[in-house]
Amino acid sequence: MGRYVIRRLLQMIPVFFGATLLIFLMVNVMGDPIAGLCGDRQCDPATAAQLRKEFGLDKPVWQQYLTYMGNVFTGDFGTAFNGQKVTELMGEAFPVTIRLTIVAIVFEIVIGITLGVITGLRRGRPVDTSVLLLTLVVISVPTFVTGLILQLLLGVEWGVIKPAVSPEAPVNELLIPGLVLASVSLAYVTRLTRTSIAENARSDYVRTAKAKGLPRGRVISRHLLRNSLIPVVTFIGTDIGALMGGAIVTERIFNIHGVGYQLYQGILRQNTQTVVGFVTVLVIVFLLANLLVDLLYAVLDPRIRYA
């Protein structure tokens, strides 16, 4: 097991460098960011040259990348164009997005798995059919539509929530945005769980457990659910990274100053330092989440542990 973890950690190194290099190149291809800093007018050449020097943009790209990576390992992620340290921006954005992601994941786990178990055990019944239909609707409606409609109904018409989340972004204000963010994945989790449960419900070990006279609740939670969760855990694990990086639509609608917003600003202003910095951290989150998933397999299925 320990060896396995170490091998996985070592594998992360080339992925990490590859991903950051790609992002670095992509942002650089978009052209000279300094040109956009002076509004609808030409930057005066001397100031532009000076700024380029300050942000290290006057050097060849490979050299910029090496300097950048060198700095990253000392904890220096550079400076955004508005004079703020990128680490400072991260310190503001990541806690907010992590909170939002946790809210979304909790919704996925609690509502998604519960609905999945209920429908999986009642296959073909009206409950099953209606939940399936409902998930289909949720999957097919784009997030921004759900988000805007909920914002208008709950925020403006009924006045139940504030349409815009305040800068501090406390958890209670993040419930509805979290639900919106989770909605599509939630529907997938429901469907995945349902299929998996329905399949395993007919398996021999479940029949054996029932025949042993175990209580129904114990059969479901210890035997049926535990074995059915592997695909679901895989999905939720990879979803952590996707939710953090992909929260941009939800964050824009509900005025959440998180990672998605900072990335959007960074790309719009072609701020290499911000974009690469945030993406680097996201890559790490993604890799760690994947590792976590693989380790969870071992917990769920002992056969994998010794493989």
Place this chain on the structure above:
Amino acid sequence: MRGATHARWAACAVALALAATACGGGSDSGGGADGIVSSSWGDPQNPLEPANTNEVQGGKVLDMLFRGLKQYDPKTGEAKDMLAEKIDTTDSTNFTVTVKDGWTFSNGEKVTAKSFVDAWNYGANLKNNQKNAYFFGYIEGYEQVHPEQGQPTAETLSGLKVVDDKTFTVKLSQKFSTWPDTLGYAAFSPLPSAFFDDHAAWLSKPVGNGPYMVDSYAKGSKMSMRKWDGYPGSDKAQNGGVDLNVYTDNNTAYTDLTAGNLDLVDDVPASQLKNVQADLGDRYINTPAGIIQAIAFPFYDKAWNTPGAAKVRTGLSMAINREQITDTIFQKTRTPAKDWTSPVLGADGGFSETLCGDACTYNPTEAKKLITEGGGIPGGRLKLSYNADSGSHKEWVDAVCNSINNVLGKDTACVGNPVGTFADFRNQIGQHKMPGPFRAGWQMDYPLIQNFLQPLYYTKASSNDGLWSNPEFDKLVDEANAESDTKKAVETFQKAEEVVRDQMAAIPLWYQNGSAGYSERVSNVSLNPFSVPVYNEIKVN
């Protein structure tokens, strides 16, 4: 159907939980002179320093925190003395500035002649990377502190001299009679010594001499400003303070306004213009601002610089149905252009309803005739470039092309050429690589006709992106700048503008309006000629 019922119950329970906790509604309570106004804001692009702020979001903060020698009247745009007791000159080159007594910064430090001279020297110096440094370009010695290449050879502008606490002199490198009127721009604000002593601390909590002082500033999310009780000026704040909240999207800000959580939105999103009358009624403001949109041409491309090309350009201008586009696409938040300036200047300032005349009036037959006579569109196809990342540029560019195509009876005569980001768009313009005409927006720095002409059309001027050059225009601008009688100066500038018209150096499209909406909690809201809300006059009911 039990599953569906479950889901509905869950949603209701969540809603109830929220109702119990998060439903304060409104911002800080308390009205009258102590009421706090909450307003939408965008994250400023640059650090908040007077000479480094060149966009509206940072500009509106400086407007509240600083007062300079002059102040532009929020209604007429006229430059009036603020901190200046008098600005004297006999030759339009040497100016003596006397600063009023009794002004201090909000930290108690006196505002003296030195506060101005130090601030200007800082702003002009290349080492400080100030994006508005070129504002000091008229002052003698600018070449030494801000050379076009290499390192500065001087630390301070030789044209600036402190005489005593109240007086300093300015020597310009050329005649510029209306120069004092430019001093209302934020870049010319005075700075306290705290700015130079601890720059980082100042940036995290700026100190100025305006009607407000910063209470707290969380970069990227919120700035709280409170009324400064010791403010000596006549334009004291009528409210207790202003909270600027950064919104990720102006649609969200608008939604927050309609939900009653926000008092003021100074940028009504285009998608909401249809509903704004129904939502806000007379709490919607739509007034002209000093912004003009135009189509500029790449004169560095020989095909556009032929003798006949002027006819083609004029023809193209006549082929654009401005009325229709501003009505349907912009819902009347733009006004068809009649000249190359802006209505905010007023007739005395040089705005003219008739200057462009026929050349800016939709006339399909004449347009087609002129374009054909001039040799047709260079290259056979007009590629109109714009940045696709912000605003509704795509919509109007397509409409303009449509209009031109209809006139020429050819579907492919004009096509839009989107450029991904604004930075890349500016980049291509800066490198003079535009494949054809391109969108050109101009927001005035100060309400002077000079500002609408010289930076854009004077040979090698800072924003002459198409590299247009015309000796007669240059001569008239020089004459106008040397003219000490303002009325005559404006007339000469208009003569220069006529050269721009005859050559159709750029096609003026429309003047942009400022649009804002406010809640029932506040009143006396208006926009100044820069389309920034006049915050200090807002009253909380």
